[in-house]
Structure formats: C-alpha cells, structure tokens
Amino acid sequence: MRKKTGRILAACLGALLLFVCWLIWSPVRGVPVLEYHMTGDDALPDELPYIVPQADLAAQLDYLQAAGYTTITMRDYLAARQGEYTLPAKPVILTFDDGYEDNYTVLLPELEQRGMCATVYVVTNDVGLDRYLTWAQLQDMQRRGIEIGGHTADHLPLTTLAPEEQERQLRLSRQLMEMYGLQAVVSFSYPNGAYDEAIAQRVREAGYQTAVTGDAGLNQPDTNPYELQRINVAHPRFGLTEFRLRLLKGEIMTKLHWHQHKI
Numbered sequence: 001m002r003k004k005t006g007r008i009l010a011a012c013l014g015a016l017l018l019f020v021c022w023l024i025w026s027p028v029r030g031v032p033v034l035e036y037h038m039t040g041d042d043a044l045p046d047e048l049p050y051i052v053p054q055a056d057l058a059a060q061l062d063y064l065q066a067a068g069y070t071t072i073t074m075r076d077y078l079a080a081r082q083g084e085y086t087l088p089a090k091p092v093i094l095t096f097d098d099g100y101e102d103n104y105t106v107l108l109p110e111l112e113q114r115g116m117c118a119t120v121y122v123v124t125n126d127v128g129l130d131r132y133l134t135w136a137q138l139q140d141m142q143r144r145g146i147e148i149g150g151h152t153a154d155h156l157p158l159t160t161l162a163p164e165e166q167e168r169q170l171r172l173s174r175q176l177m178e179m180y181g182l183q184a185v186v187s188f189s190y191p192n193g194a195y196d197e198a199i200a201q202r203v204r205e206a207g208y209q210t211a212v213t214g215d216a217g218l219n220q221p222d223t224n225p226y227e228l229q230r231i232n233v234a235h236p237r238f239g240l241t242e243f244r245l246r247l248l249k250g251e252i253m254t255k256l257h258w259h260q261h262k263i
C-alpha cells in the first residue's frame with residue numbers, strides 16, 4: 001500500500017516538474033509591451049514605485065538589444081496587424097504612461113543612443129505642469145521618432161465616470177493633441193488600467209485603434225486590440241534579474257491564458 005502511494009506521489013511530482021519546465025522553457029509567440037512611467041533619478045517618495053532610474057533603464061535597454069529585440073511603436077504594431085508592416089523577428093514595444101518630463105530629458109537620449117523608439121501616453125491636462133512634458137517637447141519627441149498616444153484629459157479611471165464624461169475625456173484629449181500638431185492619435189492607454197467592454201467600445205468610437213491595459217501577458221494575433229496586455233516594469237529592487245523575471249512572467253501568463261476575450 002505504502003509502495004503504491006509512493007509511486008503515485010512520484011508520478012505527481014514528475015508531472016508537476018514537466019509542467020514547470022513547459023511553463024518556463026517552451027517557446028511562446030507574441031509581442032511584449034513593456035509598461036513604464038518615470039525614468040530618472042529624482043522621484044518624490046510616493047513616486048518611487050513608478051520610477052526606473054537611468055542606470056537601470058540603460059541596463060534594460062542594453063539587455064533587450066543584446067537579446068535580439070527590436071523596438072517598434074504601437075502604431076507600427078497596429079500597421080502590422082493591418083497587414084501594412086512586417087514585424088521584426090523579435091519585436092518589443094516600450095510604453096511610458098502619464099507624460100513625465102524625464103521621458104524627454106532622460107529616456108529620449110538613451111533611446112537615441114541605441115536607435116530605439118517608444119510610445120508615450122499623455123494626460124493632456126497635465127501637459128506643461130511641473131515635472132510633466134510640454135507641448136514643445138512632445139512635438140520634438142514626435143519629430144524624433146517617438147509616438148505620442150492618449151491617456152485621457154484628467155487621468156480619472158474611466159470605470160468611475162458616467163458614459164458622457166468618459167466620451168468627453170477621450171475626445172477632448174485626442175482633439176487637443178491634434179490641435180497642438182501631434183500626428184493623428186491612434187493609440188490609447190486606460191488610466192489605472194481600468195476598462196470594461198462598453199469603455200473599450202467608446203475608445204474605438206473616439207478614433208483610437210489600439211488600447212493597452214495593465215493586464216499581464218504578451219500579445220498574439222487574436223488578442224483584442226482594445227485589450228492589449230503589458231508587462232509592468234516597476235522600480236527595480238533586484239536589478240536586471242528582476243527585469244528578466246518580469247519578461248518571463250509575461251510569457252508564463254500568456255501560456256496560462258487559455259481563452260482570449262473578444263469584443
């Protein structure tokens with residue numbers, strides 16, 4: 001009896017081991033979208049979780065390059081999904097939410113040194129405030145290959161607003177960005193990652209063609225374009241190892257998502 005129990009236990013452990021090996025090492029297809037906020041060395045204490053210091057950022061960009069990744073913008077990704085652009089062998093999309101000024105002073109030079117690009121999602125009523133990007137900086141970033149996307153006018157979670165106010169937040173910010181000379185804005189990021197199906201529909205009606213969430217995973221051809229998944233890159237406590245683990249977590253989450261939700 002004890003022998004039989006032992007055999008069953010050994011079989012279970014073997015199966016578990018195989019499952020873990022599959023989770024970690026089996027190849028997974030899909031485009032990783034990394035989610036950043038601030039990039040620099042002068043965060044206020046409550047901003048610390050959202051800042052990746054310059055040295056860590058540089059190490060992460062070097063790692064991506066050495067690992068064979070090519071950065072593309074969200075607009076490129078949209079074009080690829082529409083059959084108008086061929087994705088590089090190993091694409092990655094770097095996204096930066098909220099529109100902090102260090103995206104211009106710290107991030108942009110680090111990207112340019114490496115021939116990389118990114119998508120920056122801007123909260124229009126914060127443009128020009130202390131520590132935030134100005135319209136002139138946004139225009140210059142766009143000229144230099146950075147895509148500017150929308151993140152509403154006031155950064156209120158859309159799930160907390162009445163439908164008319166949701167619509168106003170989406171349309172107002174898009175119109176303002178285009179009024180200030182930014183290219184037709186097609187990419188959107190949900191404030192606080194908060195969305196539902198009705199909100200996704202409103203985002204589409206306001207003219208955006210993709211929207212990123214805070215849900216973890218890689219993006220596959222059948223991932224809903226208004227529910228794109230991201231890998232959050234928070235303030236690193238364990239250097240590059242943590243960054244690599246976050247990329248791995250994105251792959252594992254993708255393998256565990258059996259069903260892709262579709263509108």
Ligand SMILES: [Zn+2]
Pocket residue numbers: 097098151155191192
């Ligand atoms: Zn945000």
